[in-house]
Amino acid sequence: MKQANMILDKDYAIARIDPRIYGSFIEHLGRAVYGGIYEPDHPTADAEGFRRDVIDMVRKLGVPVVRYPGGNFVSGYDWKDGIGPKDRRPVRPDMAWSAIEPNQVGTDEFLRWCERTGIEPMLAVNLGTGTPKDAVELLEYCNGSAHTYWADKRRENGHDAPYGVKLWCLGNEMDGAWQICSKTATEYGRIACETAKLMKMFDPDIQLVVCGSSFRAMPTFGVWEEEVLRQCYPYVDYLSLHQYYTNPEGDVMNFLARDVEMAGFIREVADICEKIRLETGSDKHIRLSFDEWNVWYHYAKNGVVPPKWTVARPIEEERYDFADALVVGCMLNTLLNHADVVKISCLAQLVNALAPIMTEPNGRAWAQTTYWPFYYGSRFGRGTALRAELEVPTYACGVSETAPYLSCAAVLSEDGKTLTVFAINKNPDEAATLSLSGFKGAPVQHVTLTAPSFDTVNTAEAQPVLPRELPLAPDGAPELPPASWNMLRFRLA
Secondary structure, eight states: EEOOOOOOOTSSSEEEEOGGGEEEEOOTTTTBBBBBBTTTTTTTBBTSSBHHHHHHHHHHOOOOEEEOOOOOGGGGGGGGGGOOOOSSSSSSETTTEEEEEEOOSEEEOOOOOOOHOEEEEEEEEOOOSSOOHHHHHHHHHHHOOSSSSHHHHHHHHHSSOOOOOOEEOOOOTTTOOOTTTTTOHHHHHHHHHHHHHHHHHHOOTTTEEOOOSSSSSSSSTTTTHHHHHHHHHOOEEEEEEEEEOOOTOHHHHHHHHHHHHHHHHHHHHHHHHHHHHHHHTOOOOOEEEEEEEEEEOOOHHOOOOOOOOTTTOOOOOOOOBHHHHHHHHHOOOOOOOTTTTTEEEEEEOOOOSOEEEOOOOTTTTOOTTTTHHHHHHHOOOSSSSEOEEEEEEEEEOSOTTTTTSSSEEEETTTSSSSEEEEEEEEOOSEEEEEEEEEEEEEEEEEEEEOOSTTTOOOOOSSSOOOOOOOOOOOTTTOEEOSEEEEEEEEOOO
């Protein structure tokens, strides 16, 4: 049995956790929208066609913010196609995903879904084929209170009061060759700067996210961030990070060590932001929006490609296994452990496409394995992130010569009365005993997630990967089962 020690002090805090760290993402991709959140003929559909069973599962997750409508989709999207009477909306080719977009769900529908679900919207503007003018007109449509053209169009379309959308993304992955109308750092920095200036002229209270590199391995990573920030720094509030982790080679222990790489990525980008702040002499600190993160590789392996140029072609429907759930838990711990710089993050995505929630057409909805670490994090991981010093055995792998067998994050509740520890034991063969130093408290709950094997999945028919309660350790040193995700809660003295 492995022995690990966590040293904590409530005065040694990282930062208060921004609740938006538990955000998610809905793109017009696959069945995320049509057949995901929206299915008018479904038995649970409400008057607007939204699946109430999905709404219930999203509410249960406690997602505070959702990014929309892309993703790659947004760079070819004209938001004006998705407003007004549905029978007059044009049907368009979606070049990003080789699909047909019927435009039955657009800005109004999504924002009303957010209202129903208790979610803050995070809207992305098109800076691929779009212009600063298009972006500020969308802002006028959403937030305009005066009787101007686009604000009156919103009223005409049934929503008299402004939506008051405060969080906006300036495009998506504009450095990527796959992106519609991709740009160099100089080109993107210029249009992002001018769009940001124009949008804040209209509504100075909004917050803007500018695109960082599409992922860490991009050849221009670092140089891109510096160039874009030099042009935009006075006008933007957050810089985006995206990262998906894969395991096509089947090396589970290397896969489970990706949190080490993710932590390095965050620190590098945070350092770039600080470098440009010092260069510009600004008092403002640009924080990070990790607005796409997840596991993504199963679909690419299965070799099945649905026919192109259909509505809601079922692509990127990852069937997440137990190893993926552990990696998602590790990634979420990494975000919590960088709560001082990461203020927004979006699990990509929410329903059907790369998602913790899956649905059947006209049928059931169920939770994938990755649902549960996110659920408990969102529910109990609110308050102040504490800096934990870990004494834990390590192992060597491709990611690191000293990858820890445990991933941990510690959260002090808002009222200061409860300590919650999220702990992943990566060792498939040995349990681990975790002792906590620096806190005096009584254990009140130990929830664990285990599975018969790393490749165990949940389906509509069977849910073998479910959380269960374990007996409390009377000495406050719980045993973490081999290959397990765990939530430990303590009532503080």
